[in-house]
Amino acid sequence: MSTSVTCIAPVNIAIIKYWGKRDDDLILPINDSISVTLSTDHLRTKTTITAGPEISKNVLRLNGVEESFENPRIQRCLQEVKRIAKASGKCSKPEMLEWNVHVESENNFPTAAGLASSAAGYACFVYTLATLYGVESEELSGIARMGSGSACRSLHSGYVQWARGERADGSDSLAIQLAPASAWPDMHVLILVVSDRKKATASTHGMATSVKTSDLLKHRASVCVPERVKLVQKAIAEKDFDTFGRIAMKDSNQFHAICLDTYPPCFYLNDVSRSIIRMVDQINNLAEPNLAPVKVAYSFDAGPNACLFLLEKDVPEVSAIVRRVFPFTGTSAEEYYKGIPNDEAAMAAIPPTVLDSFAPEEPNLLRYIIHTKVGEGPKRVD
Ligand SMILES: Nc1ncnc2c1ncn2[C@@H]1O[C@H](COP(=O)(O)OP(=O)(O)OP(=O)(O)O)[C@@H](O)[C@H]1O
Ligand SMILES: C[C@@](O)(CCOP(=O)(O)OP(=O)(O)O)CC(=O)O
Numbered sequence: 001m002s003t004s005v006t007c008i009a010p011v012n013i014a015i016i017k018y019w020g021k022r023d024d025d026l027i028l029p030i031n032d033s034i035s036v037t038l039s040t041d042h043l044r045t046k047t048t049i050t051a052g053p054e055i056s057k058n059v060l061r062l063n064g065v066e067e068s069f070e071n072p073r074i075q076r077c078l079q080e081v082k083r084i085a086k087a088s089g090k091c092s093k094p095e096m097l098e099w100n101v102h103v104e105s106e107n108n109f110p111t112a113a114g115l116a117s118s119a120a121g122y123a124c125f126v127y128t129l130a131t132l133y134g135v136e137s138e139e140l141s142g143i144a145r146m147g148s149g150s151a152c153r154s155l156h157s158g159y160v161q162w163a164r165g166e167r168a169d170g171s172d173s174l175a176i177q178l179a180p181a182s183a184w185p186d187m188h189v190l191i192l193v194v195s196d197r198k199k200a201t202a203s204t205h206g207m208a209t210s211v212k213t214s215d216l217l218k219h220r221a222s223v224c225v226p227e228r229v230k231l232v233q234k235a236i237a238e239k240d241f242d243t244f245g246r247i248a249m250k251d252s253n254q255f256h257a258i259c260l261d262t263y264p265p266c267f268y269l270n271d272v273s274r275s276i277i278r279m280v281d282q283i284n285n286l287a288e289p290n291l292a293p294v295k296v297a298y299s300f301d302a303g304p305n306a307c308l309f310l311l312e313k314d315v316p317e318v319s320a321i322v323r324r325v326f327p328f329t330g331t332s333a334e335e336y337y338k339g340i341p342n343d344e345a346a347m348a349a350i351p352p353t354v355l356d357s358f359a360p361e362e363p364n365l366l367r368y369i370i371h372t373k374v375g376e377g378p379k380r381v382d
Helices: 072-088 096-099 117-132 139-146 150-157 205-212 217-239 241-263 271-284 312-323 343-349 350-354
Strands: 003-009 011-016 021-023 033-037 045-052 059-062 065-067 099-107 161-163 177-180 187-193 297-300 306-311 337-339 367-373
Touching: 003 117, 011 150, 011 217, 011 241, 011 297, 021 205, 033 150, 033 177, 033 217, 045 117, 072 096, 072 117, 072 139, 099 117, 117 139, 117 150, 139 150, 139 177, 150 161, 161 217, 177 217, 187 312, 205 241, 217 241, 241 297, 241 306, 271 297, 271 306, 271 343, 306 312, 312 343, 312 367
Parallel strands: 059 099, 337 367
Antiparallel strands: 003 045, 011 033, 033 161, 045 099, 059 065, 161 177, 187 306, 187 367, 297 306
């Protein structure tokens, strides 16, 4: 009789980016990173794993298409979860560990487009396997890390730090929670999807070239990141949005500067991304140029899509400005505005003098917008 388990796992977006490995095989980073786990209500990977004596070979299907199970990262995660399951002796059906598995995984957001699909994907794969085999272990974050570095952070809810670690075997390179999602409940996130196409340079390849060729990357890892990590930890503990947002933007900018400092360079931002950066800058300077606290902050992973962080009180104003700068002329508003519904009344109350100071771009530059919040870690859903 086969056994099946279905789980979901979240996306996480780094505030302090991971970019560069000190060990490519174990996936050990050259610097610490800090991320925010997003709600699975809106973005999630869902994975069903079935183990059975009748399954003749291991199969992995991603978004309905069969992928190679020979992928060393997938193999590694499977072996490691099985190893812990055997060692713990807690698997309710030990014979299951000898059976093949059928993995069916689906992302409800763009895959390989710079929205952390590998993070949610590998976190979900490892968590679902662990649930299937009855494993509960601190080591799961280290196993997810061997699937994709950023995946170790998706095993936790809220605000998460992945420690670089010192040991050569990677045993201290794990993710820990800094604060639960509930610690800062008014933190909201708007994802402006500029492109849902697969990016030209995969993160794994881009960061390997950066490690080989970028001098700026060395300075970032040794000087900038250690300082920023302390500041962001404090900003999260004190709910200091100004510092949180300012560092998020500076770190995103520095990551993309390293991409340009890489030879040959990798380009992840496009003209629309840069218009978003200008819009955010204008919003933050509306009240008192260069003096007002940050109201909204952007962060871009390895792709053109923007993740905007803002507090609940500013959502109507920022959403109205986004709507003004990036007009949408399509018919299906449900396909365009996803996630938490817009508060239309509050948006209508934004003074026209504020909106008029923003120049509209040409219509339909954004594919769609997802309004979400900080959220919980993986969970079983079947
Ligand atoms: N649900 C999933 N299950 C297993 N593997 C997945 C899943 N989703 C994505 N992946 C793997 O992750 C790869 C994409 O990773 P990549 O780092 O290139 O993009 P990304 O994670 O979307 O962007 P970024 O990490 O820069 O935010 C896919 O090609 C696939 O191999
Ligand atoms: C820009 C990033 O999103 C890069 C993520 O890289 P991956 O975790 O996808 O890379 P691999 O470890 O090679 O799988 C920054 C971040 O999430 O910290």
